[in-house]
Every structure is written in C-alpha cells, then in structure tokens.
Amino acid sequence: MSNDVLVFVEQQDGQIKKASFEALAAGRETAGNLSGAVSAAIVGAGIRNLATQAAQHGATKVFVAESDVLAAHSGDGCARAIAACAEQSGAGTVLFAHTAMGKDLAPRVAQLLDGACTTDATQLSVVDGVLQASKPVFAGKAIKQLRPNAAHYCVTLRPNAFAASEAPAAGEVVNVAAPDGDLLAIVKEISAASVNHVPLQEASVVVSAGRGLKGPEHWTLLEQLVEAFGPGVAAMGASRAVVDAGWRPHSEQVGQTGKVVAPMLYIAVGISGAIQHLAGMVTSKFIVAINKDPQAPIFKVANYGIVGDAFEVLPALTEAIRTTRQ
Amino acid sequence: MEILVLVKRVPATDSQIKIAADGKSYDAQGVEFVLNPYDEFAVEEALKTKEARGGTVTVMTLGTSAAQKDLRTCLAMGADKAILLTCEDHPDSAAVASVLAEKSKELAPDLIFCGKQAVDDDAGQVGPRVATLLGFACATDVNSLEIGDDTFAATRDIEGGRETIEGKLPAVITCQKGLNEPRYPNLKGIMAAKKKPLDEAAATPPDNKVEVVALEPPAERPAPSILGEGAAAVTTLIDKLQNEAKVL
Secondary structure (H helix, E strand, O other), rough: OOOOOOEOOOOOOOOHHHHHHHHHHHHHHHHHHOOOOEEEEEOOOOOOOHHHHHHHOOEEEEEEEEEEEHHHHHHHHHHHHHHHHHHHHHOOEEEEEHHHHHHHHHHHHHOOOOOOEEEEEEEEEEOOEEEEEEEEEEEHHHEEEEEEEEOOEEEEEOOOOOOOOOOOOOEEEEOOOOOOOOEEEEEEEEOOOOOOOOOOOOOOEEEEHHHHOOOOOHHHHHHHHHHOOOOOOOEEEEHHHHHOOOOOOHHEEEOOEEEEEEEEOEEEOOOOOOOHHHOOOOOOOOOEEEEEEOOHHHHHOOEEEEEEEEHHHHHHHHHHHHHHHH | EEEEEEEOOEEOOOOOOOOOOOOOOOOOOOOEEEEEEHHHHHHHHHHHHHHHOOOOOEEEEEEEEHHHHHHHHHHOOOOEEEEEEOEEEEEEHHHHHHHHHHHHHHHOEEEEEEEOOOOOOOOOOOOHHHHHOOOOOEEEEEEEEOOOOEEEEEOOOOOOEEEEEEEOOOOEEEEEOOOOOOOOOOOHHHHHHOOOOHHHHHHHOOOOOOOEEEEEEEOOOOEEEEEEEHHHHHHHHHHHHHHHHHHH
C-alpha cells in the first residue's frame, strides 16, 4: 500500500468546509507518520479556485476533476471522479469528512478501488507503518480499531474529532479527467434549513434540551442561549423524547437514531441521558448537564453539572454567556 | 416491480456490550438479537412500494441460521419470500456487499432497500457498496421517497438543510428514521409467514478488507463535577468553562 494520502475536499458556496480542513490536517499528520505525501482531491464544476485554500492547509498537490457534468452533485459521478484522482495520485489512503456527502461517497470510492473502508473514525494512528483507524461501534459502547488488508483504505473522519490547522504547501494543480458516461443520480434541489443556521454536526457548541423544558413553547429559552454565543457558533439539538413527542424536528435529534455530534462544548438541558442520547454526544470535548434530578445518568458523562430547574438556570446561563461575549 | 430488502440481525440497542477474551470481538452470551432497527424502515418502504406499484418483496440476509427468526419477522410484516445466506465467519462490509450483490443479480431487482446502517458496526457501507457493484443508482440516509415508473426522487438531510436526489431505477435506497412508520406484524401475518418460502444456502464470503486489531471499551470520561444547585452555580460554571476548559 502506498504511503501517500489523498484528502477529498468538500466545498459549500465556494468555501472549503471546516470538516474538510480537519481532514486535511489529519491527512498531513498521517502522511508524515507514513513518510508519504498529502494531496487534495477537488471534484465538481467551477471549483479550481479552491486549490489555493487546500494548499494553505498543506496539500502538496491538488488533483482537480472539473467538469460541467458534475455541476449538480452526483454521488456516483463524484465517487468515480475521486477514484480517478486516487488512481492518478497513487495514494493508498483516501480521507473524507464524515459528512452527509463524505459518508455517502467513501464506501462507493472504496468499492470502485476494491479497497477497505472505515467510516466515522475518531482517531488515526500509524502502527508498524500501517494506518490504523479507531471508530465507535454499538453507538459508542465500544471502540473498534481497524487496519486495512487492501491496497486502498478509505476513511471518513468525524467532524470536530480532529483539529484543523494551516500549513502552507505547494498545492501544485494536477488535472484529472472527469468520468464520462451517464450519471445514475443527481441532486435536483437543495433547501436550506434557515439563515444563519450552523449545521449541528459542525457547530463548536451544541445546546440540547429534552423533556425538562416541558413543552415546545419553551424552546425560545434555548434559542436565546444559542444566540448568546454569537453568530455561527452554536446549534440547537434535542433528545429523542421531544422529537418523538413532535416538539422538535428529527433533524435536530442528537443520539443513536439521530445525529452524532462532537463539539467543543455540549450543554444538555433537562435531558436525563438515556444511553441512546449519550451515543450521540459522549465524544464531545466538554459536557455540561443541567438537570433537576441529581441521579440523572447525564451527570455521569458531564464534566460540569448543575442540579436545578431549567427554567431558573437557563436564563441565568444565557445572561452570563452574553456577558462573556461582550 | 422486483423489490429486494437487505437486512441484518444485530444486538438490541439497549444491550450491554462485553468485550470477549480475544479483545477483538464481543461476547454474544446473553445478548438479545433483533432485526436492525433501520432495516424495519427498509422493509416498510418495500411493502409500501409494492402496495402502490405491485410486485414482489424479497428479504435477504447474510448471517447465521439464527437469522431465520428475523427473516420470519419480515415475512410476517408482509414480505413475500426470504433468502438466508449462511456463514459462521465475521465478514466485513466489503465481504457482505460482495455476497449480497452477487445473489442480487439472480433476482434482477428494480429496487433494493436497506437500513442506513446496522447498529452494531455503525458502518453504513453495504448499501452504497452493493449499488456500486451492481452499477445501480444510490441514495443514502433517505427520509422521504417517491418512486416513478423507472425513476426515483429521494430526500435526505444534509448539513444545514435538505437535498433531493433524482435518479433512474434500478436503485439502492438506504433508509433513515422518518421515512415511514414500520408496521407491526399482526397475528394473520405471523401465521402466513410460517408458510412463506425461506430459502437457505451456504455462502462463502471473500476475505475481509479490514482487519480488527482491537475492540475496546470507550475512553472513560473525566470524573464529573457537580458545581452546585440552581442559578447560583452559573458563576462557577462560567469560571470553569473560561479558565479550566478554556472553551469560552
């Protein structure tokens, strides 16, 4: 297996996604430990200018598969383009961010390359010259360490589990022929959830609430806390109980059957901490729990806990956070 | 319409996972196994599609003969027939996809449904791998679906919004919560399921592409610290977040 690493770079509105910068940094470190080189792969239409951003984050080469055919995202088209980049670059390892797009693409690329794949890795290491990926299994009840037994290894990295950093490199652009032939499926429509909305899985702060908020009408208290962190910082989550009750949409659910998040700071308000919720947030860096039941299991995983009524603690916390941000 | 559903038997989500003596697998002793919860959405969507457009629903799994029970559950929900490909090894996603794709070719399905991931390995690979092997279109983590004569429109959550994917049949659709409400098998269904065909054949999966180095308990979280009660504790919390955690 080649020691070179290729990182698939995702973009949105002309900007490389934060999770892809994290993947580039992880790719750089992995390539260093393997004594290989790290490159980036960029795929789509009108995306050439992203090469500079990728170079800024350490890509020695940037493989660009550009085609008008890929103007609308196509999972099968994009997977073939990334596989072509991997083949042309000669990389053994291909890294992706574990985003909606990345987790859809990585298994397909692995299959096209007849390679190995591990999704949702939270740690990478190099042991005896081979990349080893750790990933939570059984909804985080255990961690599995895996190593490839193939010429290619595709790995998706959990957002926020790896730190992004700049490290300017040459970023020499290499053109790759975009795949020809019919696309089997394409994205026809994208609708944004709301303006100024930070994606739950990318937010550095997640504020979640559960039954303790007593009804959907009280979610303004949570919104105020999210706003107190300032624009683009925090996102709102919910427990399964309140999603099942119809108080909040499923897109906000944090847990085994919802989204898995790993922010710097996770604040759980009025959430007891059922195992299925913990599965979605236990890898957060710091966890704060606010619950009136001192026996609530959420306190077992929390770094800091406050025993108290959400309606009393939440406004005080919002006010205090607002003050720190001024 | 020929509809195929790929399912997996997994430990129930509330199971305790005990690491086995080899340090690479879990101890299945005393663990309750169930049909993967996301596969229930897949079976339901297959049945709804059959009800709307006619056809046959086949459920298929690769596993031990214990999976007969889960296939019978699918038959009781309304699937027409089941295929159990047996093996005693622990094939990885690539090996499972290879076996299932090979057998799928015999059925020439218009649609393949499966759960967005199995809740044991949480990998989410078999669906997109099978699609790639068969040259089918694929949409993953789907929570809304429309099927036309030879097309589909699938909607899924993406970061900060939703997207709709349109493609041609045949296709692989991996199912997310929210797609439907899986039905419970009723008594009539359970009785009927006993007479439905469940074919069993031995499978020989190819070598695994990933090797399990270790299965370990998750890292312990630092000892929790209860800072106090009520709004009065907020000041201490802010101090800790600023000076100890340094996240503010």
